[in-house]
Amino acid sequence: MKGQTISIPGANQQPLWAFAFYISDSTGNTDTLYYGYDPNSIIWTGNPGADSIFGEKLVLRDTINFAASCYDGFTMPDSISRVDIRSSFLFYFEMQCWNARLPIKLKWDASLLHSDSIPYPNQGLLPTGQIDFNWCAGNSSLGANYPGCGCGAPIIITDTASFQCNTSQTDSLMIYDLFNDTTLQTLNFGFYFNPWSGTWLGIPSHKSDNVFAVFPIPSSSFIEVQSGEPIISARLCSISGIVYWQSDSNINKKELSIDVEKFPEGVYFLSLENKNIRKSYKVLIIH
Numbered sequence: 347m348k349g350q351t352i353s354i355p356g357a358n359q360q361p362l363w364a365f366a367f368y369i370s371d372s373t374g375n376t377d378t379l380y381y382g383y384d385p386n387s388i389i390w391t392g393n394p395g396a397d398s399i400f401g402e403k404l405v406l407r408d409t410i411n412f413a414a415s416c417y418d419g420f421t422m423p424d425s426i427s428r429v430d431i432r433s434s435f436l437f438y439f440e441m442q443c444w445n446a447r448l449p450i451k452l453k454w455d456a457s458l459l460h461s462d463s464i465p466y467p468n469q470g471l472l473p474t475g476q477i478d479f480n481w482c483a484g485n486s487s488l489g490a491n492y493p494g495c496g497c498g499a500p501i502i503i504t505d506t507a508s509f510q511c512n513t514s515q516t517d518s519l520m521i522y523d524l525f526n527d528t529t530l531q532t533l534n535f536g537f538y539f540n541p542w543s544g545t546w547l548g549i550p551s552h553k554s555d556n557v558f559a560v561f562p563i564p565s566s567s568f569i570e571v572q573s574g575e576p577i578i579s580a581r582l583c584s585i586s587g588i589v590y591w592q593s594d595s596n597i598n599k600k601e602l603s604i605d606v607e608k609f610p611e612g613v614y615f616l617s618l619e620n621k622n623i624r625k626s627y628k629v630l631i632i633h
Contacts, residue, residue: 350461354380354429357401361387362430363463365477365539367414367454375412379441380429383465383539387433393424402429413444422590435465435475435539435625443533450521450533456504466541471544477503479519480536504542558618564630571602575620582629583615584607590614606631 351363364382404425404487407413416439430439443450454475462497464474496618503515553560559572571580577599590609593602604616609631616627 349465350458351382352455352458354382354401357399357429359399361400363458364431365458365460366454367441369414369443370451370453371412371443372449373412373447377412377414378428379414379416380431381416381439381539382431383435383463384431385433385434385465387431400429400431402427402431407444410445412446413440415444416440438539439539441535441537443531444537445530446533447528447530448522451518452521453518454503456516459504464539469542473504475539476542478538479503479542503537532548544584557620557623558614558627560618560627560629562630565606566631566633567605567607569604569606569616569629571604571616571618573600573618573620575622576600577602577618577620579617579619580604581617582609583617585613585615607633 351360352366354362354364361382361384362381363384367379367381368376370376371380373566380401382400386399404427407415407426413426414428416428416430426442426444432439459473459475461476462468463475466474468474557574559570561570563569569582571577577593577597579593579595579597582590582604584590591604591606611632612630614629614631616629617623618627
């Protein structure tokens with residue numbers, strides 16, 4: 347599995363690593379885009395022969411029916427490429443959907459992100475990489491299934507999420523229409539291949555200072571709290587301000603165990619107070 351990749355149809359030579367997005371619109375039209383890495387890849391300049399060995403070439407775009415592309419042709423108007431292989435992941439990758447009727451569905455195989463052919467440090471059983479997918483595009487939206495995450499927060503594509511904001515997706519996502527626009531649309535997206543970070547919103551797995559220790563983060567069942575001084579009060583709120591749990595008054599304990607198993611996934615704020623200080627900690631609940 348660690349060497350897993352996919353084959354690009356029509357390529358004379360397969361790159362060291364490749365990843366595919368399988369795209370469909372509401373009418374059932376489909377297309378597939380291939381992205382990947384090979385140290386011998388030539389920088390794409392719009393030249394149809396730049397990376398022909400990896401299947402990277404310009405083809406005429408269908409101007410009537412649904413089509414997807416990695417980017418426009420720079421030297422040939424109305425031309426597209428469905429393959430984009432890079433010699434470095436430092437660059438921004440692009441995706442266009444032409445003549446599309448929303449909603450659009452994107453699917454992928456996240457197990458490919460475990461491959462040791464990705465040019466990032468091997469992390470054992472954890473993924474080697476993740477995709478940070480920026481989804482803002484015209485009048486489209488990820489819709490009500492992905493609340494509370496603005497355009498500034500990319501969708502994290504991975505099968506091993508220790509982050510949340512309702513933004514980590516393991517195998518697919520839907521792009522919805524905000525305004526019931528039934529016309530054909532052209533949508534643009536972009537993303538980065540990044541090392542798997544294991545964190546989201548800067549939340550570490552254990553928070554400890556001279557006052558309180560809060561762990562584990564993320565949590566699926568219990569959040570444990572330890573304090574050098576007896577805890578006077580504690581309260582757990584969602585980022586929207588809803589109180590999901592609070593302690594009895596004057597609990598006077600140095601240790602707490604908070605049952606969060608039935609709470610919705612997401613980011614919460616845990617407020618703690620002892621006789622000397624009151625502090626808040628950002629915590630994460632996933633199931």
